[in-house]
Every structure is written in C-alpha cells, then in structure tokens.
Amino acid sequence: MTEQITKEISRTLIEDISPDELEYFDELSDAHFKRDVTDKDAQLGFGFVEFGELATPAVMTLVSGIVTYLMTDVVKVAKDQMNDSIKEKLKGFFSKKKKQPEDNLTLSKEQLEKITGLIDNKLREIDVNEKTALKIRDSLISSFVLGK
C-alpha cells in the first residue's frame, strides 16, 4: 500500500516536473522498490554510471521519505494500518488543488520545516543534477505550502 501511494504521488509530481519521463515511469518506479542487482564494478565495464538528469528516481526517494514521515509523525499510523481513507489523506498533502481544509489534516509550521529539511538532505545524498534538483524541490515544497 505504501509503495502504491508513493508511486501515485510521484507520478503526479513527474507529470509536472518532467513529463517526458512518463514513458518509462512505471518501469523506473517498479525498479525503485527492487533490490539493486546492478554490477557496479563489472570487468571491462564503464563503471557505475549515475544519471543525474533523471527526475523519477529522485522524486521516488523523496516521496517515499516524506510519506514515511507523514505516516509516523502527522497521521500517526503504522505501515500495516494503511487503508483507503489514510491513503487519501496522505495524497491530500501533496495535492495542489486542495478541496477543503476541514476533513484534511494540515501541517504545522514545524512539520513543514522538517519536511523541507528532509527534502534538502535527501537531495544532497541523491545523484541528481542541480537544475532537476531545484525543480523537484520547488514542486514538492510548493505543493505543501499551497495546501496550508
């Protein structure tokens, strides 16, 4: 269920950040949850190549981290307690077109700062080029800010 929601949210963000990646989004997002079996140091290979122009792996990693944070610190449910209503609530945080504030949970200033810090830290760890990183950061943070 967590994988499913991470995928759905990421797809929405990719539609906005890098629509040309939608062509192979499903393959890339599925690969995100699989154990990496790539031989990073193959004999007479080129060596491990990090392709920083791709937004999908970075978005998947960020969304995955944020979803885990929201579940434990904001919605306060365990992974196995995920159901459709919590799923909708989580998706609501990322939605730019918020329907209403009443039944949706909102983020406090501290929580928003925590998420921003999480995004910045992750972006430093992940291999993604500066331009794409900025685009992802803006898109993610604006989705929360607009929701407030």
Place this chain on the structure above:
Amino acid sequence: MDNKKKTLTYGEVFEYPPETDNIFRLFLLAVTGITIIIGNYIPSFLFETESSPLSIIPLTEFYDVDKVFSTSPDEFYSNALLFIKPIAIQFCFVIFIFGLSYFIYRRKPAKIIRQNNLTLISDTEVIETLNTLKKKSGITLNLNYYVNGNIKDFSAQVFGAGNKIYLKAGRGLVKIMLKKNYDMFENIILHEFSHIKNKDIGKTYFAGSFLKTPFLITLITASAVMFYALIKSITGRIISNDYTVLSLIGKISIYLNLFLQVAVLLILLYVIFRMLIRSREYYADLRAASLKSTDTMISYFKKAGERVTVQNLFDKLSGFHPSIKLRYETLADPVKIFRPSEKLLFINTLVSYIFFAGAFIYGLSLLLMIFTVTGYSMLFLLKGFLNEYVHLMLVYIELIFGTIFMALFLLFCGSLIRKSFFFQIDKIHIFNKYAENKISVLPAIIRLSLTASLGIVCGYMLLPLYGFNVLHFKNLLSVPFVFVITFAGFFVINYFHYFWMDSKINNEYKVDYSVPVLLKLFEGILIVIIFLSAILFFQFFTTLLFT
C-alpha cells in the same frame, strides 16, 4: 630533440607500448611459477617421498659423464624413470591448470549471458547507432549487442572469447540515456568499444578464468599435499617413538610457513589481475577521448569524483576500476599514465624471481632429463661400434648441445622478464618528454633499482627454495648482502638502459621504443645473471654464515 611537443595528445598515448602487456606477462609468469611450485609437491604426495620443495635438483647427478659410461642400461633406465614420473606429473599439472583456465575462458560469455538474463537488442535504431559508433572506433569485427532488464543500469560492458565479442548494455542506457543524453551515451559506448580496439578482452578474461576453479584447485592441491606430508611426518615420528613436543611444533610451523607462502603468492596473483584490469580502464578512457571531445567525460568525472567517497586500501587493490578521481586526472592530463611505478617494478621482480627460480630448476631438470636419456640411449646403441675416444667425444657433444639449449631456455626467461622490467625506465623518457614537472633521472633510477632489489628479497622469502624457512632467522642474514649485490646490478643495467635509450631518442625524430636484437640479448643476459646471482648468493651467504 628539437621537435619536443608540449603536451601529449590522446592518440599519441597509443604510439607507446601499453603497460597492460607487461602486467599480463607478469600474470602468466606468476601462474606458471606458482603451478610449478605446487606441482612439485604432488609427486611427494603420490610416491611417498619426503615433501621437499623443488626436490628434483638431485637429477643433476645424471649430468655426469662417468656415470653415463659406467651404468648398466637396466640401472640407468630404472633411475631415470624415478625422475621422469615426478617431472611428468609437474609438467602435466601446469598444462592442466592452463588448459582448464582456457576451457573456462571459452565458456565465460555464455555464462555471462545466462547469469544476467541478457537478450539480444532488437531495436533497429539502437543497432544502427551502435554500428555507427563501432565504425567510428575502427572496429571491423562482428559484435553481438545484448541488453539486460535493469532500467536503472546506465552502464555497459564488453566480454567475449576469441573473435566472438559481445556488448552488454544496461536497459537504462539504451532506453533512456540514448534519448536524453546522447553525448554521454556515446562516451560510454566508445569507452567499451575502445576495450575491444585495445585488445583487452582476451587477456583480461583469460587471466580472470584462472582465478576461478583453477585457482581453487591450486590452493586445495597445495593444502592437501602439505597437510598429508605433515600428518605423515608426525605419525612416522610417533610410531618410531622419535618425537618431542618441540620437534612436532617445529614440523607444524614449517608446513604452516609453506602454506602461508603459497597463500601469499595466490593473493599476489589476485592483486596483479585486478591491477591488469584497472590499467585497461585508463587506456579505454584515453582511446575514447581520442575519438571525440572529452568535455562531457571530464566534467562527469570531476562531478562524480567530488561526490564519491575516498576508496579504502581494499577497494584500491581489489576494484576493477580506478577511482573516479584518478580517471579524471589521467583524462585531464594523459601523460600521467607514463609516470614510472615503483610498486609495479617491486611486484615485477618479486614474481620474476619466483618464476625464475621455479622455471630455472624445473626447466634445467627437464632438459637434463631429455638429453641424458636420449643421449644415453644413442651412446648405448653405438657402444659396440665406436672406439672409446669417439664415444667420449659424442658424450661431450651431447652435453654441449644440452648446455646450449639450457642457455637458450634461460635467455627466453630473461627476454620475458626484460621487457616488463625496463618499461618503468622507458616511462621516465616518455614522461619527461611531455610533462611540465619533469622527473629527476638519478633519484628515479635509484628508487626503481631499490624497489627491484626489495622485490627479489621478498621473492626469496616467499619461495621455499632448497628447504628455506623464514623461521630460521639466520637465513635472513644473507638478505643484506644479496640486497646490496642486486641493487648494484639493477642500478648499472637501469642506468645503461636509460642512457642508451636517451641517445636513441636524441638521434631520432620519432622513437618507437623498439630495441635492437643484440641489445635485447645483452640486456636479457644481464637480467638472467642478476637473477641467477641472487639465487646462488642467497645460498652462498647463508652457508657461509652458518659455517
């Protein structure tokens, strides 16, 4: 040289002999040396004789004219048979290990395809792009293009055996990078095709094949034979009531010592293999750089180098690729590939010593065996027809031929070692020709000669020759003497080689680093003399100090 160039172009790198050939030669010498040493233990295991490394040296007793004359045929052939068996077994072990390595090497491509679930690339556009790049690389061979199923894999690899060469591309590389960043895609593919153009596949995959099953067989054989010899020795002493705790500990320590020596040799072999592969990565980067602009690669390596954490010693020794930082530095300034390496020269002389000592005794015994048996047979048949004087002359002629063949064999060993040995000196010339910060010649030659001598000393400690045991500390007293002698020898021949090459460079517009046959012969003989002197002086000084 009036026409000195300021910078070394990427294409010019390939006008000089590649380091890899030297390392590959070194690898083969190491495999041969180790299999000879281990093969030497097998007869003692099979024939219930005392396990003594390279114990076939008493065979030289055959090289005795009086014996040849006076021994009866029955006795002679039965004695000869005692020696033929161990020699044949050792010889077969070396052939078996090389044969098995070759078999594994031929089957490797199919294994890679199966293990990685590779499928043939069917997209005609991708095939066309790859063919265009193949043409750009100057490759005329037919290549098989395969892809794996990992969308996150943006890398590629080449493999193969003989003329069957394969390219394995990551799915991400052909499906995403080809469209999103063609420049980077082209760099990666050109790097791979450069491995083919540089003829890396045969050498590296054959060497890699030895490090699979044959490596294990060698290690298991060594362990089994030594363990058997140890148990046999201990039980023998217990049965005959001729043991003390101290004598048993002593015996165990000797065999443990031998086992450690073999293990160190095999680890060394592994390190040389990885060194071989890493050196090819620089050449592939440089060949690819000679085919297209390097801007993308230099900026990629620079950025990636900043992100990647520093390699630890294990990664440095065991990785298939040099660090990104080193790749960046070599690409930015290709002359760095010609910086002389003391480390390589140290391993070179260490392995050469082991090969030389093993091959010297093994080859000597084998040749003596062949010549003595065939000579004796011939002489015995002619004994009734010739007078004693003619008969004696024939014996001497046979011995002269035997000696010539042995000299040629040693020269062959010398020529194998010579090429790798002097390349570090040649690199001083190449480096100084193009680099801004030139290397000081005299300190460099001293450093190289010192490390070469150190290699000989370490080779001596590793090879259990004539029952040598590092636990007998007195043996080590001979080390300083031999170190000084070999250092003096190496310094003289290195200096001679440097100045000979220097005069050649000054007289020629373009130097191809080839050496005339006579000089090769001369240098080969000098190398043989130094290695032979080291072997003999170790024995001489040890005996002298003991008496």
